Amino acid sequence: xxxxxxxxxxxxxxxxxxxxxxxxxxxxxxxxxxxxxxxxxxxxxxxxxxxxxxxxxxxxxxxxxxxxxxxxxxxxxxxxxxxxxxxxxxxxxxxxxxxxxxxxxxxxxxxxxxxxxxxxxxxxxxxxxxxxxxxxxxxxxxxxxxxxxxxxxxxxxxxxxxxxxxxxxxxxxxxxxxxxxxxxxxxxxxxxxxxxxxxxxxxxxxxxxxxxxxxxxxxxxxxxxxxxxxxxxxxxxxxxxxxxxxxxxxxxxxxxxxxxxxxxxxxxxxxxxxxxxxxxxxxxxxxxxxxxxxxxxxxxxxxxxxxxxxxxxxxxxxxxxxxxxxxxxxxxxxxxxxxxxxxxxxxxxxxxxxxxxxxxxxxxxxxx
Amino acid sequence: xxxxxxxxxxxxxxxxxxxxxxxxxxxxxxxxxxxxxxxxxxxxxxxxxxxxxxxxxxxxxxxxxxxxxxxxxxxxxxxxxxxxxxxxxxxxxxxxxxxxxxxxxxxxxxxxxxxxxxxxxxxxxxxxxxxxxxxxxxxxxxxxxxxxxxxxxxxxxxxxxxxxxxxxxxxxxxxxxxxxxxxxxxxxxxxxxxxxxxxxxxxxxxxxxxxxxxxxxxxxxxxxxxxxxxxxxxxxxxxxxxxxxxxxxxxxxxxxxxxxxxxxxxxxxxxxxxxxxxxxxxxxxxxxxxxxxxxxxxxxxxxxxxxxxxxxxxxxxxxxxxx
Numbered sequence: 001x002x003x004x005x006x007x008x009x010x011x012x013x014x015x016x017x018x019x020x021x022x023x024x025x026x027x028x029x030x031x032x033x034x035x036x037x038x039x040x041x042x043x044x045x046x047x048x049x050x051x052x053x054x055x056x057x058x059x060x061x062x063x064x065x066x067x068x069x070x071x072x073x074x075x076x077x078x079x080x081x082x083x084x085x086x087x088x089x090x091x092x093x094x095x096x097x098x099x100x101x102x103x104x105x106x107x108x109x110x111x112x113x114x115x116x117x118x119x120x121x122x123x124x125x126x127x128x129x130x131x132x133x134x135x136x137x138x139x140x141x142x143x144x145x146x147x148x149x150x151x152x153x154x155x156x157x158x159x160x161x162x163x164x165x166x167x168x169x170x171x172x173x174x175x176x177x178x179x180x181x182x183x184x185x186x187x188x189x190x191x192x193x194x195x196x197x198x199x200x201x202x203x204x205x206x207x208x209x210x211x212x213x214x215x216x217x218x219x220x221x222x223x224x225x226x227x228x229x230x231x232x233x234x235x236x237x238x239x240x241x242x243x244x245x246x247x248x249x250x251x252x253x254x255x256x257x258x259x260x261x262x263x264x265x266x267x268x269x270x271x272x273x274x275x276x277x278x279x280x281x282x283x284x285x286x287x288x289x290x291x292x293x294x295x296x297x298x299x300x301x302x303x304x305x306x307x308x309x310x311x312x313x314x315x316x317x318x319x320x321x322x323x324x325x326x327x328x329x330x331x332x333x334x335x336x337x338x339x340x341x342x343x344x345x346x347x348x349x350x351x352x353x354x355x356x357x358x359x360x361x362x363x364x365x366x367x368x
Numbered sequence: 369x370x371x372x373x374x375x376x377x378x379x380x381x382x383x384x385x386x387x388x389x390x391x392x393x394x395x396x397x398x399x400x401x402x403x404x405x406x407x408x409x410x411x412x413x414x415x416x417x418x419x420x421x422x423x424x425x426x427x428x429x430x431x432x433x434x435x436x437x438x439x440x441x442x443x444x445x446x447x448x449x450x451x452x453x454x455x456x457x458x459x460x461x462x463x464x465x466x467x468x469x470x471x472x473x474x475x476x477x478x479x480x481x482x483x484x485x486x487x488x489x490x491x492x493x494x495x496x497x498x499x500x501x502x503x504x505x506x507x508x509x510x511x512x513x514x515x516x517x518x519x520x521x522x523x524x525x526x527x528x529x530x531x532x533x534x535x536x537x538x539x540x541x542x543x544x545x546x547x548x549x550x551x552x553x554x555x556x557x558x559x560x561x562x563x564x565x566x567x568x569x570x571x572x573x574x575x576x577x578x579x580x581x582x583x584x585x586x587x588x589x590x591x592x593x594x595x596x597x598x599x600x601x602x603x604x605x606x607x608x609x610x611x612x613x614x615x616x617x618x619x620x621x622x623x624x625x626x627x628x629x630x631x632x633x634x635x636x637x638x639x640x641x642x643x644x645x646x647x648x649x650x651x652x653x654x655x656x657x658x659x660x661x662x663x664x665x666x667x668x669x670x671x672x673x674x675x676x677x678x679x680x681x682x683x684x685x686x687x688x689x690x691x
Contacts, residue, residue, distance in 0.1 A: 031473065031476065034477075034480075035476065035477065035480030035481075036480065083460050085460075085464070131667075132667075135667070135670065135671045139670075139671050139672075141667075141670040141671050142613075142616055142670060144407065144460060145609065145612060145613045145616065145666065145670060146666075146667050146670055146671075148606070148609045149609070149613070149663040149664075149666045149667050150663075150667070152606055152660070152663040153660050153663050153664060153667075156656045156657070156659045156660045156663075157656070157660070159656045160654055160656035160657065163656075164654065285468070285471075288464060288467075288468060289468070291460075291461060291464050292461075292464075292465070292468075295458070295461055327479070327480045328476070328480075329475065329476060329479050329486070331471075331472045331473075331475045331476045331479070331486065332472065332476055333472070334468060334469075334471055334472025334473075335469060335472035335473050335476055336472075337468055337472070338465055338466070338467075338468035338469025338470070338471070338472055338473070339465075339469060341461065341464065341465035341468060341469075342447075342451070342462065342465035342466070342469060345458070345461045345462075345465060346451045346455070346457040346458055346461040346462035346465050347451055347455045347457045347462075348457070349455065349457075350455060
């Protein structure tokens with residue numbers, strides 16, 4: 001008797017997302033076929049490109065790091081009942097805060113600069129979420145709209161700074177000067193070499209571990225602290241929370257700032273891990289994909305890490321696919337992401353009924 | 369006198385810029401009035417812009433383009449409808465999925481079909497909706513003020529601009545004066561009551577999605593076959609989101625939404641005119657700051673008006689029949 005709900009829990013957490021993923025990939029294959037390439041070969045390139053060799057794995061986990069941060073960001077806000085679509089802008093501002101900290105503390109001490117960068121990224125990301133958060137909490141302004149507007153504003157602000165005050169002296173590109181020498185997060189291959197494992201060079205760096213720690217911290221916050229509990233109560237029923245004596249505006253603002261801080265930390269991976277300078281629009285839509293990652297991961301930190309690795313693989317494999325097939329560009333990975341979001345994120349129960357019927361049939365057979 | 373010329377030019381471009389914004393905002397209005405949040409306006413517009421430009425490029429007819437644009441947008445609207453109505457999925461996730469999907473799919477297909485780096489071929493005037501000169505506009509242009517406004521502000525737009533402005537009274541009439549409109553509004557406020565009256569919530573919401581799809585399809589087509597001459601990557605550039613903001617500012621009502629769209633379009637037209645202009649006292653404003661203007665305005669407006677109060681009550685909430 002007790003086994004029944006457990007099986008359906010497994011079904012809903014693993015089997016259904018997998019089926020949705022397969023359907024999204026089938027449809028992506030249809031698009032590939034439509035533009036005149038071989039879908040089976042494309043899938044081969046995608047998987048080979050994502051997991052086929054050490055460098056590919058490094059890239060997959062490198063992109064996954066971005067998605068862990070943005071996925072956690074969306075999830076934290078969602079637990080408090082809000083949609084933070086401003087991950088893009090918060091990540092951009094986080095990157096700005098990180099860069100300012102690095103230039104400010106770079107001459108003092110590398111370690112201090114890196115700590116400053118982490119704090120700066122989180123602080124600026126949280127700050128950029130603060131205004132939409134306050135407007136939502138105090139004025140009831142639609143957070144979805146305001147955060148989207150803040151994305152556009154952040155993008156323009158960064159564009160201004162990178163062709164103005166922050167531009168590399170004498171440079172033509174919208175980018176800052178390089179960070180001072182030695183101020184970077186350690187790469188995975190360097191780290192693994194310390195313990196005697198050789199790994200091909202890739203952009204994968206320590207921020208992956210920071211992201212995993214952030215995932216654990218989010219889990220701890222939500223499940224083991226009083227504030228996390230308050231957040232979830234507010235998210236599930238703001239009215240009830242109010243009567244229980246929880247300050248809904250306060251919880252909303254803090255939750256959204258935490259969300260912004262997580263999004264802001266994405267820059268650790270992109271900028272302090274790989275680019276080593278601030279570049280315009282380095283966020284490349286990772287903030288939006290965070291929505292999909294959060295939903296596919298069922299808003300659970302562990303699920304988010306898994307979903308982030310999946311999206312990292314799609315991103316990296318999609319890029320390789322663009323190199324291998326002449327008619328396919330990098331945009332194809334955006335198509336796959338969109339379809340995965342549609343099926344796994346928006347229609348999680350699409351195949352619930354047939355699966356339930358199937359498992360029910362198996363069960364009755366088992367009883368006979 | 370120069371000021372007056374400026375004002376005329378500014379008003380003219382305001383109407384131009386308002387075209388896609390207004391159509392998309394009305395699309396969002398129809399959808400939300402029926403209880404479905406539509407953040408996928410952006411993606412539907414982009415899809416329609418691409419489909420319209422492609423069809424117009426291949427057939428040489430803007431009408432074929434418009435038809436293709438509407439079909440693409442309606443198809444996406446039906447997908448959003450299926451997710452929201454049948455699957456009772458999260459409507460914001462569904463809308464974002466559509467936006468991301470189209471942002472990737474349009475350049476992918478454009479690249480495969482036309483091999484121009486994700487764009488469609490430049491459309492000649494015969495494949496576009498070109499500017500129409502209203503009757504007597506030339507003769508009246510010498511009449512001071514009225515003639516000036518008639519021939520230089522109102523005349524000389526593409527047909528789709530006139531369609532956009534005509535849609536406002538049509539949508540208002542359908543919503544407030546027809547039985548269908550009454551039911552549509554009811555289904556966004558209290559679907560249980562509608563169902564109790566023996567009317568299908570599902571059917572009504574699908575009808576609303578189709579209307580929204582058509583309006584959004586015209587909006588997208590206007591981007592690539594009237595205002596522009598071909599599809600460019602990301603050419604909707606946030607207009608779908610601005611339209612949604614205009615609709616909220618317009619409190620989910622057609623005429624206030626029109627005014628909100630005109631305000632946004634005016635600011636957008638103004639930022640175009642401000643680029644590179646020396647202002648007294650301030651000097652030249654960097655272009656990146658003028659680009660921010662419409663977005664900052666949106667935030668300020670939403671902060672000034674608590675938008676929650678007027679939203680259709682069942683908006684965004686999936687309807688479950690047997691509760």
